[in-house]
Amino acid sequence: MPGLLDTEAIRKDFPILDRQVHDGKKLVYLDNAATSQKPRQVLDALSEYYERYNANVHRGVHVLAEEATALYEGARDKVAEFINAPSRDEVIFTKNASESLNLVANMLGWADEPYRVDAETEIVITEMEHHSNIVPWQLLAQRTGAKLKWFGLTDDGRLDLSNIDEIITEKTKIVSFVLVSNILGTVNPVETIVRRAQEVGALVCIDASQAAPHMPMDVQALQADFVAFTGHKMCGPTGIGVLWGRQELLEDLPPFLGGGEMIETVSMHSSTYAPAPHKFEAGTPPVAQAVGLGAAIDYLNSIGMDRILAHEHAITEYAVKRLAEVPDLKIIGPTTAEDRGAAISFTLGDIHPHDVGQVLDEQGIAVRVGHHCARPVCLRYGIPATTRASFYLYSTPAEIDALVEGLEHVRNFFG
Amino acid sequence: MPGLLDTEAIRKDFPILDRQVHDGKKLVYLDNAATSQKPRQVLDALSEYYERYNANVHRGVHVLAEEATALYEGARDKVAEFINAPSRDEVIFTKNASESLNLVANMLGWADEPYRVDAETEIVITEMEHHSNIVPWQLLAQRTGAKLKWFGLTDDGRLDLSNIDEIITEKTKIVSFVLVSNILGTVNPVETIVRRAQEVGALVCIDASQAAPHMPMDVQALQADFVAFTGHKMCGPTGIGVLWGRQELLEDLPPFLGGGEMIETVSMHSSTYAPAPHKFEAGTPPVAQAVGLGAAIDYLNSIGMDRILAHEHAITEYAVKRLAEVPDLKIIGPTTAEDRGAAISFTLGDIHPHDVGQVLDEQGIAVRVGHHCARPVCLRYGIPATTRASFYLYSTPAEIDALVEGLEHVRNFFG
């Protein structure tokens, strides 16, 4: 199969992939859209940080504080380069992608004109968003009186942009959408949406949680105003997310959380705020986790995001083909590997996904079942839930074969 | 010295304490109020989590997801027990204490009556708060029109409660104050404040960031409504904080961040929220960090919080005595070890704290200098900054001696 990475070598970096479950079954980890596993290099960076450099960052004059600060800010440099940000000061560390998205929604709710979202204005999302890119906007709409609108889906799991001019209008202040869907796998047509948003002067926020781990990212090429993603899905630790935002916006927009680190000067009567990114990083940041994310980025770069993309494309192509051989299996989302990421949702006849997942698990195969935090997609396609297999740089064709065999077993079991 | 722990044994658990800085100087780490060091047991728990159990939590049916969920929720049990919470469901994991405090402020801003903070109501804090317990309330006051009031300080670094009945009134909705000051070391009289707050029906939020690491905590005995603290100061990882809140309040109050995990059911038109604590935990939580915090709690319990308190009290008593011998040294805050924690701020004649800190650092002694995120305290005492030495369970009398010698050197250097 052309395009595949040397997974034998790569898998050696991931201690957990050697694990056996259920009395000696080899672990087949196909739940990468939920979270990725971590290479030894990232775990070593975490341990080294705590064993040698740990201190609170910023403003310390002792060695550990200087070193910890350099490591933390060095991680910011790595992220900035990874996403081709024009400036490192545009990279805000959060706790996860959900916080990043809530941060944008809250900034806009408290902003002055021209950014302010209020009862006269509209917010646009899509029906294939993760709950983390739905609920913050529902809350913002409730709190401000703004109207929430969304793009629907076509039967084959793509955005229905046929009415784009009615959805995105002069009233639209913000359009927030997912680059790669975590449930359907769809890769969305960024350019079309951004062009229309720019026409009407709306800001654009892109949820890149399922993109940043899997493909080269270039925030300048995306032409978005904000891009959010999360560390744990890209070989990094839990507890760290990123929000990239355009510098002028970060300067103009109000802070969200208040506290240490985000201030310039405080008196009991009033406070002024530090310039971005610190303005948006209240309290002791996830220092070790940023360092770990930096190590994850080094790791991904050492393999090459282009090559990771090619590998996953090959694996996805193979998976789509093999899954088509399973009787009664129906893919929910694009049925080819074109413009799709490495997460494949499906139903298997009448067998409930919980049963599919459980019987696969008994064979050591870890998939996710449920609505994948994207319940509107399930509603749209009239299904209670799906089974989702999702791949990453260490996934192999043999694991796809194991999945297909496992599904045969599921069918016999409940047949 | 009675009450001391076996620091020789304890220090073996902390790899970083063996470190040498500036070409062979032994590290003397006296910056524990900024962040604590981590024992091997916590680092092992983190590595083990990532190497064996890592998965996204909740709703997964595969082995790793079940195990990761059990570990994450098990950490919640440990925290609940550690603070004597009536119910584990009252323990919310956040990213740090700052987020915990912002969470309370935001919940009250969006709440319905009787909790709602608005232009008719008042918020009470104190002049010795950390910026993380000032700025969220300033922001809330700005956004709602509520009035922000505060208790001042006496000359010897204690809360001036002489006008308590004028400060806390029928209009007060929330009183938020620090249990142990990170800059002055003062331990505040919780009971007096809580009693008055209860009289007028105001909620009470306690910032226990500098208390939870150092003394037995009992949220029921405190009689507060919310208690916030942070993992990295109590031998835990960065990237994790805790908010404890009374169950009825958590049920009644609105969510803050929206997203995955915090919902019950989502449609494009509206969503309903999961019961607490999940209602307040949007997105993938800091799973590994919660597990690490759980391990930190196990570690602290294995030594005993009573014994840690006694150790630090002895060390602080010794430090106060030794520091009194340094000419021109003036303690900012209580000058005895009574009702004070293990953080001691001081000035040294006219020598600027930055210079004190830097010259101490050259001798391997790590202290913090500046306003310690409590600038109003510096303003109150008319000083630009202080030098702060702060201790923990691994601090030794010999380290205090090193500090005192170091300060002599500073005086000679700039004399």
Next chain:
Amino acid sequence: MYQEVILDHYKNPHGRGLRDGDAEVHHVNPTCGDEITLRVKYDGTTIRDVSYEGQGCSISQASASVLNDLLVGKELADARQIQETFLELMQSKGKIEPDDAMEEILEDAVAFAGVSKYPARVKCALLSWMAWKDATAQALGGADAERKTA
């Protein structure tokens, strides 16, 4: 966890379908989309019928079938004891090994013991039982019935 008994009930559910009743409830497990509509029919305090319709996983479907088997024809007090025993078993996190006494009460339902080890699935097993409890409260007068159960 998939005992033969469970699979049998899943493939051939007993008493499935909606029939006449005194009260009807609709319960949903939002995390996995399991749904049940359930009706109870009482004759004084004797359970005359429990009829249901639903969709969901094998565990939730089999559990409804077992419930129908166990409860129809029983006196309310006995049914309550069965329900409580089943709840206790399901909340045991795999720590209760059903003994003879429990087997006497729960019959086929002891097959669900293994499910209690899987927190994500416990809710599925309990869905119909919670629905039954709720429907019973409605049929026999809410608050009063509730108080007796608590």
Next chain:
Amino acid sequence: MYQEVILDHYKNPHGRGLRDGDAEVHHVNPTCGDEITLRVKYDGTTIRDVSYEGQGCSISQASASVLNDLLVGKELADARQIQETFLELMQSKGKIEPDDAMEEILEDAVAFAGVSKYPARVKCALLSWMAWKDATAQALGGADAERKTA
């Protein structure tokens, strides 16, 4: 980092005290509370005086003293070159080892090379220099002077 030269300037600051000037500025470093009030006096484009008053650490105080030494009596263009060279040195993160040419320009100020390794202290060293730049812009007509410096 505490070169003898720096300590000397700290203990015996040159030109300290506020004297007559064309413009006055007040700059603060909020993270550590360093403060300076600084006045400039021009004679055409010749710097007649830089007078100042302030509180802060040895680095910020010594740096103001060195500034006074270096700039008083200079032509504006030369002063600008000195200021820019000092800025470059301070932003070098310890990577510039001052050569003879730099030493010619900066004189005593090369002693601050070691400070550039300490990010937390660079702002202290630059405080008076930023204040001077600002005061000069005010004295000689803001926007215009600013543009030339950029």
